[in-house]
Amino acid sequence: MQHAQVVKLLLVEDDEDDYILALDYLQQIPNYLFEVTWLSELDEVLQALESDQFDLCLLDHQLGGHTGLTILEAAKSLPINTSFMMLTGQADELLDADAQALGAEDFLLKSEISSPRFIRAIRYALSRRELESERLERLRAQATSRAKDRFLAHLSHELRTPLTSIMGYTDLLLTRSELDNIKPELSIIHNNSQHLLNLLNDVLDLSKINANSLQVEPSEICLASLLADLHSLFSMAADKKGLKFAIHTDVPLPAYIESDEKRLKQVLINLVYNAIKFTPSGQVSIEVRPAAEGKLSFSIEDTGIGIPQDKLTHIFKPFEQVQDSTTRSEEGAGLGLAISSALIRLLGGSLQVESSVGSGSTFSFTIEPGQCSGQLGQLDLLATTVNRPSTKITNLSGKVLIVEDLPEIRQLLGQLITATGAQVCFAENGKVACDLLTQTDADFDLVFMDLHMPVLNGKDAIVKLRAQGISTPIISLTAAAQKGNLDTLKALGFNDTLTKPINVTQLESCLQGYLSAQPAQDTLTIQPGDSHAKNKRILLVEDDPDARNLMRLLLESLECEVIAAGSCAEGLSELDKHADFDVVMLDLNLPDGSGLALVAAVHKRQSPAKLVVVSGSEPDPDALLSYPVSQVLLKPVSLPDLAAIVQNA
Incomplete structure (x- = not known):
């Protein structure tokens, strides 16, 4: 018994x-x-x-x-x-x-x-009770999970709203030339705010991973561009610590692979950042090579402090850190490696580590590269390092269109080009660029166009434009600048090519070759605004006064007319007064109702207006399906985010 x-x-x-x-x-x-x-x-x-x-x-x-x-x-x-x-x-x-x-x-x-029937009835009754107990336990677990999701959504909103004000006002102050003497302190505020935002994103990512709700979104990735971006991102950080930083591609590799570029880059940034952080001297390197079963292998090797053998089994667990036994000088929540390991599993591979104290560490992982094409040539990353904007050229005149899907690259190019005196406009893909360039009043003097973009890529866009008789000089932006590629791009209709990461000297030389050397008549002072965004009428519905005032200032800096409201009722009242808004931007969490209810009312009154949800937490995609929402922005909202919205309204 x-x-x-x-x-x-x-x-x-x-x-x-x-x-x-x-x-x-x-x-x-x-x-x-x-x-x-x-x-x-x-x-x-x-x-x-x-x-x-x-x-x-x-x-x-x-x-x-x-x-x-x-x-x-x-x-x-x-x-x-x-x-x-x-x-x-x-x-x-x-x-x-x-x-x-x-x-x-x-x-x-x-x-x-x-009788035996009595025994069977007892057993069946107890079995059914066990099944019912399991069902109730599942329901309790689901209720707990929903409560956790609601808490995280609330936490996200409560943290992102003040971060919007902190980062946004710091961005505005950094544009003020009269505050040059305190810009180092402002940069510290901005960098630490970004650190807090990264930690918040890590917690939310981990929650999605645990709930099996994180999805990968495969797309074509230019391997050279990916590696060039990593080199540009980390070469300065490594140099600051006196470290050598190198990327090795010594064996034949495909030029293009298929994977989730955002998540792959997230893993690589995390691993390289850790390597640099825990390496006081020596070097950090990335090696990419083919692996077994058609996979692609990435290895990040450093000569840092290393990890004790008894800790290696714990470092991929959430909230686990090795600091207590190695160093207490570095910060972190202990989430990065756990998230990276989970993301690599979603990408079809696994993450391993080899390390010993005092001898450095090697983190290696493989991914499924999907449909591969082309062959990667020899990378010349050291020759294309991004430099500080030059101040010697400030008298160029002309209107430049930047066609690039990555906001950070648009922002960088915009700052470099506006520093020369030229006027800048933006397009996030080839289709938007074609629409702008084929307008009857289009007056662009020069176009910089990325090759790999959603909706319509650069190669298809140039073919379409040249077929319609557009003769405006167009410069391709690519990380693969081998001779064969250059010849192909020239045959398609590109006038010239700039290699990523952008070399400022080469950029300035290109601008001088195509633009007039005289004072610009209408130079933008705040990037990334452009004439396409001027005079747009925006309805902004946001209950947090600091966030509302900040977004109003950012939008007004783009020369938009902004009418602000703090609730659903105020928003509806402004809609009744004005019938010609170009964009309606609204928060989801308002004191007198859900932003989604206001979306329906906005659509009923303002069908031509572009509807943009600005939220402190990621809204349920299914909940948005029945609403005509054009875009969702997660707080904190930056000036480039707003510029991209009003530009295309």
């Missing part, structure tokens, strides 16, 4: 002989050990049931002045998970039906207690 299942049983019976008989047969049922409580009074039975300590209740039908049906009916209102079986002296179909309608698992004759 040592392995028998213990069953707490309540026997409701007013006849002692029947009680003894039932107890005797219960003790003969194999694999069960019944702990029996014998009661017969209604009040005592209900009080005992209310404690919810019984697995099974055997319930006699006739109980003096009461019946078993009375107890069943009273038990229905109790929050218990006890199974009931009705016992009676003689068969009664109506009684059987009534008992089961009130929740009884079975209806048995007392004469059947000694």
